[in-house]
Amino acid sequence: MKSRLLKPDYVRNPNAPENEKLPFGKTVAFGLQHILTMYGGILAVPLIIGNAAGLSADQIATLVTASLFVGGLATVLQSAGLPFLGSRLPLVQGVSFAAVATMLAILSGNGSLTDVFGAIIVASIIGFLIAPFFAKIIRFFPPVVTGTVITAIGLTLFPVAANWAMGGNAEAEGYGSTMNIGLAVMTFVIIMIFSKVGVAALSRLSILLGLFVGTIIASLLGQADFSQVGSGSPISFPLIFEFGLPTFDLAAIISMVIVILVIKTETTADIIAVGEIIGSPVDSRRIADGLRADMLSSAIAPVFGSFTQSAFAQNVGLVALSGVKSRWVVTAGGGIMVALGLIPWLGQIVAAIPMPVLGGAGIVLFGTVAASGIRNLSTVKYEGNMNLIIVASALAFGMIPVVQPEFYSGFPSWIETIFESGISSAAIVAVILNIVFNELKIGNSPDPSVFAAKPIRFLTKTQLEDLEDGDVFIDGKLVDCDGEEVPVVPDEKVDEIRERIEHGEVTSTQELVKVVLEEQPTASSDKDQSPPRK
Structure with missing residues (x-):
């Protein structure tokens, strides 16, 4: 009886799609594909924060190494799982973009990097404690909400793919050049070719093969730099509190708590999304386990010099695109990420993949996320209800910060922090409107407005x-x-x-x-x- 209490059905069921075990070679290959997919994203945050904090090149490299190391451990915890920790779904963890604006605000307000670390630790502990209560929102995520949020995840990631395709750094020479965009398009075409071939193994590895071939072509064109590969020590272990002991500023902590709620919303959406994609049930227990792993990883991250952790939406797209549902593939990817954090030259090889090549892959991946959401929305009934206006309004709010990033700049910082993420904006609006129109039926019109979308028909x-x-x-x-x-x-x-x-x-x-x-x-x-x- 005790083991049954500790292990929910999705853990005990060996036939669950996420519990499939592939041959070792395929497991490693597909795991590497996951890491290559999110590698550019996991490097961006430490680079941005390190420069804003005025760190030296060596110190920024330490932040990068720590982000890889902690992200790998967090991924293993989330996918392999422990009792009450980890969703046991194929989710890749990494440094969250959601906290960037708040961390920059702390640093620009005479705060230090240790203030950032202290705020993350306290806010993550709070997030860990409230995870079971936060997970109860599962009943407020019917298909009309999940489909909308999944679609918003894909749509809000398109600017990331476009930025990568243009070069990744707007200040760099050649940003947006025909060479960069041409490499992205070429990588996209290569992925399509491998997806088209009749060999299932090649089709499933289309992203990895596209990145590999794209990088070779970029190297022949002089657009890839491998000169830094092999420099430095062969092995480097992250040190504990290398940047100093954390300090605790109340204002920084409060602002970071808001960020943590946003991250929990996004991670909840990703857990539900990947569950829908692989056909595995997601209940409040599973979400709570996933959020606890998320928050524990975020609380430990500053100890090694990293930041808040969350599930990466682009890897949800890779699961949908490749059809590989095994969580052990992602666990292997987490192990590879830990190795990249310990062995600098391995990370240097992956870092040499040009951003435009990653952008070409991102177009496919992020589009697949959006398409998965649209597929879910196709199962929603729109007759005699207000589901159409729920979808329309939530997607509109989700796109506002994408098309106009300064839209909320005049609002209080806590509002800006919450709604500058298109994913959290869409999720909040979809959940609220679903409650208003579908949960609180009192006051609903018996004759829905034109937004009910479909006229009443009859035959004599x-x-x-x-x-x-x-x-x-x-x-x-x-x-x-x-x-x-x-x-x-x-x-x-x-x-x-x-x-x-x-x-x-x-x-x-x-x-x-x-x-x-x-x-x-x-x-x-x-x-x-x-x-x-x-």
Whole structure:
């Protein structure tokens, strides 16, 4: 009984899709594909924060190494799991973009990197404690909400793919050049070719192979730099509190708590999304376990010099695209990430992949996330309810910070922190509107507005009697079971046609069609028969 309490159904079931075990070689290959997919994203945050904090190049490299090391450990915890820790789903963890704006605000407000670390530790502990209560929102995530949020995840990631395709650094020379975009498009085409081939293994590894071939082509064109590979010590272990003991500023902690709530919202959406994609049940227990792993990893991260951790949405897209559902593949990817954090030259090889090549892969990955959300929305019923306006409003709010990043700049910082993420904006609006229209039915109009989307239709008994088994409508025409068109006779000609049939003047459907067509006046004949003008 005790083991059953510790292990929910999705852990005990060996046939669950996420529990599939692949051969060692495939497991490592697919795991590496996951890491290559999110590698550019996990490097961006330590680079941004390190430069904002005025760190030296060596210190920034330490932040990068720590982010890889902690991200790998967090990924193993999330996918492999421990009792009450980890969703045991194929989710890759890494440094969250959601905290960047708040960390920059702390640093620009005379705060230090140790203030950032202290705020993350306290806020993450709070997030860990409230995880079971936060997970209860699962009942407020029906398909109309999950489909909308998954779609928003994909749509909000498109600017990331576009930035990578242009070069990744707007200040660098050649940003947005035809060379960079050409490499991205070439990588995209290569991925499509590998996806098209009839060999399942090549199709599933299309992203990895596309990155590999794209990097080779970029190297031949002089767009990849491997000169730094092999420099430095062969092994480097992250040190504990290398940047000093954390300090605790109340304002920084409060702002970071808001960030943690945003991260929990995004991670919840990712857990639900990957569960939908692989066909594995997700309940409040599973979400709570995933959020606890998320928050524990975030609380430990500053000890090694890293930042808040969350599930990476782009890897959800890779699961959908590759069809590889095994969590052990992602666990292997976490192990590779730990190795990259310990062995600098391995990380240097991966870091040499040009950003435009990553951008070409990102177009496919992020588009797949959006398409998965659209597929979920196709199962939603829109008749006689307000689901259409829920989807429309949530997606609109999700896109606002994408198309206009400064939209919330005039609002209080806590509002800006929450709504500058298109994912959290869409999730919050979708959940609230779903509660208003679908949970709180008191006050709902019995006659929904035009947003109900579909008019009420009906047929009379006489109309039904005229139909026969096998009749179908194709392109606006009624076709019988033999594939012959059933002609539509004008109301004023019904009696005449019936009389001609009775007298044997019309003996087949084909003849009836000809009669109907002959008796329909054309525009030119009407014009010829009109009286002459005076």
